[in-house]
Structures are given as structure tokens and as C-alpha cells.
Amino acid sequence: MRTLTRRQQLSATALAVLALLFISLDFAGGSLSGARGGVTGTLGSLYRGTDAVLGPARRFVQGVPQVADNRQRIAQLSQQNLELQRRLTAAQLDRATAAELGALQLQADSAGWQILPARVIATSPGAGFQWTVTVDVGSRDRVRTGQTVTDGAGLVGRVVQVYATSAVVLLAADPASGVGVRDSRSGQLLLATGRGSAGLSASPLDSKPDVRAGDVLLTGPAGQTTYAPGLPVGTVTSVHAGADGLVTAQLRPAAALRTLDLVGIVLLSPRGTHRTPLTPGGGG
Amino acid sequence: MMAVSRLAAAAAGLITALLLQASLISPLAFPVPVSLPALLVIVVACYAGPGVGIGLGFCTGLLADLGSDHPAGVQALCLLGAGLVAGKLGGLAVQRGYRTRGTAALAAAIGTGACAASGLLLAILGSHAASLRATVLSLPPVALSEALLGLLLVPLVRRLLRAQGIRSPRPAATVLGRIPVAEPPAGRRSGVAA
Numbered sequence: 207m208r209t210l211t212r213r214q215q216l217s218a219t220a221l222a223v224l225a226l227l228f229i230s231l232d233f234a235g236g237s238l239s240g241a242r243g244g245v246t247g248t249l250g251s252l253y254r255g256t257d258a259v260l261g262p263a264r265r266f267v268q269g270v271p272q273v274a275d276n277r278q279r280i281a282q283l284s285q286q287n288l289e290l291q292r293r294l295t296a297a298q299l300d301r302a303t304a305a306e307l308g309a310l311q312l313q314a315d316s317a318g319w320q321i322l323p324a325r326v327i328a329t330s331p332g333a334g335f336q337w338t339v340t341v342d343v344g345s346r347d348r349v350r351t352g353q354t355v356t357d358g359a360g361l362v363g364r365v366v367q368v369y370a371t372s373a374v375v376l377l378a379a380d381p382a383s384g385v386g387v388r389d390s391r392s393g394q395l396l397l398a399t400g401r402g403s404a405g406l407s408a409s410p411l412d413s414k415p416d417v418r419a420g421d422v423l424l425t426g427p428a429g430q431t432t433y434a435p436g437l438p439v440g441t442v443t444s445v446h447a448g449a450d451g452l453v454t455a456q457l458r459p460a461a462a463l464r465t466l467d468l469v470g471i472v473l474l475s476p477r478g479t480h481r482t483p484l485t486p487g488g489g490g
Numbered sequence: 491m492m493a494v495s496r497l498a499a500a501a502a503g504l505i506t507a508l509l510l511q512a513s514l515i516s517p518l519a520f521p522v523p524v525s526l527p528a529l530l531v532i533v534v535a536c537y538a539g540p541g542v543g544i545g546l547g548f549c550t551g552l553l554a555d556l557g558s559d560h561p562a563g564v565q566a567l568c569l570l571g572a573g574l575v576a577g578k579l580g581g582l583a584v585q586r587g588y589r590t591r592g593t594a595a596l597a598a599a600i601g602t603g604a605c606a607a608s609g610l611l612l613a614i615l616g617s618h619a620a621s622l623r624a625t626v627l628s629l630p631p632v633a634l635s636e637a638l639l640g641l642l643l644v645p646l647v648r649r650l651l652r653a654q655g656i657r658s659p660r661p662a663a664t665v666l667g668r669i670p671v672a673e674p675p676a677g678r679r680s681g682v683a684a
Contacts, residue, residue, distance in 0.1 A: 208581030210574075214541045221548045221570055228552070228563030233615060238562050245556035249508070256509045264514055328512035329520065336559045340512070366559075374559075402624060403521035464520060 250372030254342050257327035268465050321470035322347055337380035337402065339466055344371045354434040354472040360460020361425055361437045362469050378439065379406060379463050387423040387439050392416040398423060398439050398457060406440050406457040415453045417445050423457065434472040503530060504550050522631040527554055528604050529636055531569050532576040532597045533647045540577025547573030564611050572604040594640030602633040
């Protein structure tokens with residue numbers, strides 16, 4: 207075994223003390239935020255360059271496990287399609303309700319969400335570190351901190367840091383992330399918390415919880431969450447009641463967090479808070 | 491001149507490892523937290539000694555820290571330790587003539603240790619994403635995938651360190667002392683010398 211020279215021993219001790227100093231400085235308050243911003247911004251631009259070269263190869267490898275999966279997926283989708291058509295027929299029976307839904311749909315359209323497409327260019331190591339991805343759009347593309355990120359199917363997370371040409375997105379699966387959600391069947395409110403690689407779990411805020419396996423949870427209610435409302439967060443796979451009476455629901459995330467590639471950032475339009483009142487006879 | 495080219499090579503290797511980690515290794519190995527920068531530090535330290543391991547480990551760790559959201563210094567401390575241990579144990583591996591597989595296994599073991607240490611440190615610091623259970627559960631897959639990655643990395647690093655411009659000016663293995671050898675019998679002296 208090699209032994210350290212006296213100088214090496216000294217420098218090892220000095221660097222260890224320096225590292226501890228950094229930890230305590232950073233832990234006490236953001237006194238390193240300048241250095242951090244500089245390094246993250248620079249790495250962000252480097253990630254863009256690297257992704258342009260390595261991205262196609264990565265996307266190919268990521269796609270390989272799903273090739274066999276596609277046949278099953280088609281069957282699943284056609285099943286779902288039939289189910290949706292059945293529901294649509296049921297909805298048509300109640301014309302009044304249908305008209306109302308149509309008007310609400312128009313309202314949602316006129317709320318004017320704009321979705322900015324973005325490509326994932328870097329991923330954090332996970333496990334212990336925060337669950338984040340870096341995307342290739344930044345403040346130049348009107349991305350701001352706190353904006354909601356979706357992959358088209360469901361909620362991915364929200365923007366936590368913005369640089370000129372890149373932004374960092376905290377995934378909903380991060381254990382520090384909490385999302386206010388609504389059960390689309392019972393209308394109850396829940397808090398969905400990240401569980402890392404185990405996906406998400408949700409705990410009801412109601413004293414008489416009404417959550418069942420198969421329920422779809424959506425972000426919301428509007429105005430009371432920092433997330434854009436009405437996005438699917440996940441489907442309840444199982445519900446457990448603890449010995450202390452606390453109910454926890456396991457969720458299967460709606461967004462494919464494992465193979466994130468193209469995502470959309472919801473840019474709320476300038477008139478996002480402005481609403482036109484419904485007028486009689488104005489609906490569809 | 492030699493020092494400048496060594497420094498440039500170290501910086502290039504470090505940044506390449508960080509970029510490959512974020513854009514290729516992390517997304518493909520998800521959710522196993524394999525770390526290419528840590529493995530690079532360890533393999534380089536195995537061949538170049540603890541002095542290089544300490545410096546390279548600290549710099550790589552600090553850069554990785556500042557590029558992410560957890561308290562800065564965590565990775566720096568862990569990779570500093572990993573570089574130190576790899577530098578010390580690497581001498582043993584070189585002495586015993588370990589080849590690629592042995593060195594990769596040693597590097598994977600130290601890398602897994604560094605992963606455990608950073609998970610533990612983050613759990614102590616109260617990072618939300620870290621827990622003791624998750625850290626322990628992630629160790630076996632990390633060990634396996636780092637050993638596989640090491641098989642690719644070890645020959646590469648060995649070849650790179652032998653390159654003329656960045657070769658260590660002194661032999662990396664230090665002589666600890668000379669063991670006095672008993673005078674062999676006269677008849678076998680020529681055999682020992684051969």
C-alpha cells in the first residue's frame with residue numbers, strides 16, 4: 207500500500223476542511239448562489255452541445271425496451287378508445303350537461319395556455335440528490351420559475367431554476383415535491399408527494415377519505431395551486447390505511463418519468479387571470 | 491510544460507465525464523445512481539497515486555456540487571475520500587499486477603463506497619430525496635454497473651496515463667523500504683539473480 211507524503215497528508219486535510227466549510231456555508235444560507243448559478247448556467251450550455259451529438263444515440267437506446275411493448279400498448283389504447291366512446295354516448299343522453307361541458311371547454315381554451323416545447327438535455331443522478339432534469343429552453347424563451355411542465359400525458363414537474371438558454375425542472379417524483387391534486391371521481395382534495403423511483407403517493411386532506419384504485423388525480427383546484435390546473439398527475443393503483451388511520455394512495459404517474467424526452471412548459475398567457483363571464487345562450 | 495499538459499488533460503477528462511454523466515449515463519442508468527465522474531477519479535487515482543486522487547477528486551466533486559442543488563461540498567468530500575482510498579489501495583493492485591478486471595472490481599468497490607457515503611451524508615444533512623433505506627437498496631445495482639463501466643474505463647485511463655505528454659515525471663509506486671534478504675546458499679545464487 208502506498209503511503210502519503212507529509213505534503214499530501216496536509217493537502218488532504220486542508221481540502222477536507224474546505225469541503226466541510228463549503229457544506230456548512232451552503233447549508234446555513236445561499237452564500238454560494240453566485241458560484242452555483244455560474245457553474246449551472248455554463249454546464250447548461252455545454253449540455254446543449256453534448257445533447258446535439260449524443261441525443262440521437264441515447265433516444266435510440268431508450269426506445270429499445272419499448273419495441274416489444276408497442277403491440278400491448280395498441281391493444282390497451284383501442285380498449286381505452288372503446289371505453290371513451292361508450293362514455294361519450296352516455297354523455298350525449300344528457301344534452302344540457304353536454305352543452306355545459308362544451309362551454310367549459312371553450313372557457314378552458316380561451317384561458318389561453320401556451321405550451322412551449324422543450325427537450326430534456328440532462329438528468330440528475332437521482333437517489334439522494336434531487337430529481338431534476340435540465341431542458342434546452344430558458345429565460346430567452348419566456349420561461350420563468352414556477353411554471354408547470356407536462357409531457358402531453360400528465361404532470362412532469364415545475365421549473366425551479368432558469369438560465370438564459372436552459373432551465374432546471376424539479377420532477378413531481380422528487381420527495382421534496384408536493385402537488386395539490388383533486389380526485390376526478392369524488393372531487394376530494396389530496397396532496398401528492400414524490401417517492402423517488404417508487405413514483406408518487408397521495409394522502410387525502412378530507413377527514414372521510416373517498417379514494418379508490420383506478421381513480422385519476424388531476425392538479426387543482428384552480429387558483430389554489432402553483433401548478434396549471436386540470437393536468438393528470440397519476441392513477442391510483444392501491445390504497446392503504448395505516449394503523450393510525452392515515453390513508454395513503456399509491457399512484458402510477460401519468461407522465462413517463464423514466465423516458466422523458468420532449469416536454470412542454472405551460473406559459474400562462476398575459477390574460478391568464480382574466481375571465482369573460484358566461485352569457486345566456488353563449489354556450490355551444 | 492509537463493505540468494500544464496497534465497493539468498489540461500485532467501480538466502478535459504473531468505468535464506467530459508461530467509457531460510457524459512448528465513446526457514448519457516444518468517438517463518440510461520435511471521434510476522440506478524451510477525457515477526462516471528467518481529469512477530474516473532478512482533481509476534486515475536489507482537494508477538497515478540493518492541496525490542492526484544485527492545486533487546482530482548476534490549475538483550470533480552466541487553464542480554458536480556455547484557452544478558446541482560444539494561449543499562455544495564458533499565460530492566467534493568466523498569470524491570476526495572474516494573481518490574485517497576483508491577490512491578492507497580491502487581498501489582497494492584499495481585504491485586500485485588492486477589489486470590483490467592481486478593482494477594475494475596476494486597474501482598467499483600470504492601465507487602460503491604463513495605455512493606454510500608454521499609447518500610449517508612445527504613441523509614444526515616436532511617436532503618428530502620435521501621434516505622438510508624434507499625441508499626442501501628441502490629448499492630448492489632450500483633456496484634454491478636460500476637464494475638461493467640470500469641471494464642471500459644480502466645484500459646482507456648491506463649492508455650491515456652501512459653501517453654508521452656502527461657506521463658508522471660516520477661514513478662507512481664513509491665518504495666517503502668528494503669527488506670534485508672538472508673544470504674542465499676551459494677549453489678542457488680545464480681537462480682535468484684535470473
